[in-house]
Amino acid sequence: MALCLFVVTIANSLAAQQSGRxxxxxxxLAGWQQIGPGSFVVQDGMMKxxxxxGMLWYAQEKIAHATIRVVFRLATRKSDSGVFIRIPEKPTEPWMPINRGYEVEIGDWPDDFSCTGVLYTFTKALARPIKPIGEWNTMDITIDGPRTIVYLNAIKVTDFTEGQAVPAKLPGSHDPDRGPRPDSGFIGLQNHPGSEVYFREVSVVPLSP
Known part of the structure; x- marks a missing residue:
């Protein structure tokens, strides 16, 4: 009986993931808006x-108490992007989301504070499960009040709650400003010069009450 219940629970969990909006x-790019230089193009059912x-942001709603699923792949080892979350208001230029939201990093970088799945320069990676260049990765970002949890390919990379200690911003750097972020905010995808990243899914699943 216990095994049956476990199987049913897993099946329900998978069904919930598959029913993401x-x-x-x-x-x-219906529902999305670009700010800053560069752009995103839709090609073969993917955003590139x-x-x-710059940044492409979802302008239809703020997102909170939900899991955001992003399926992406890197074109080269220099590919660089990120998923912005908790952006407090409609952005008008690309640095505002960096300094007032969080960037969940996408990039195959050696530093554990700037690799895929961390809150860029805020958190250290708990694991580095990114797949080889050119393969698809699935990232699940859960926003649950002040807590942010990131899984990459079903392995936890980040578990951060507002108020936890973070490294100081390096003087003279382009690191994000420190300080609290809101529980609810807009989301966006970063486009970097000299870089190609492909996205084939961006979806959201509300958390249970």
Missing amino acids: ALFNGKD TQGGM
């Missing part, structure tokens, strides 16, 4: 970064 329709540095 798509924020990218695979055809165009082009130039930068």
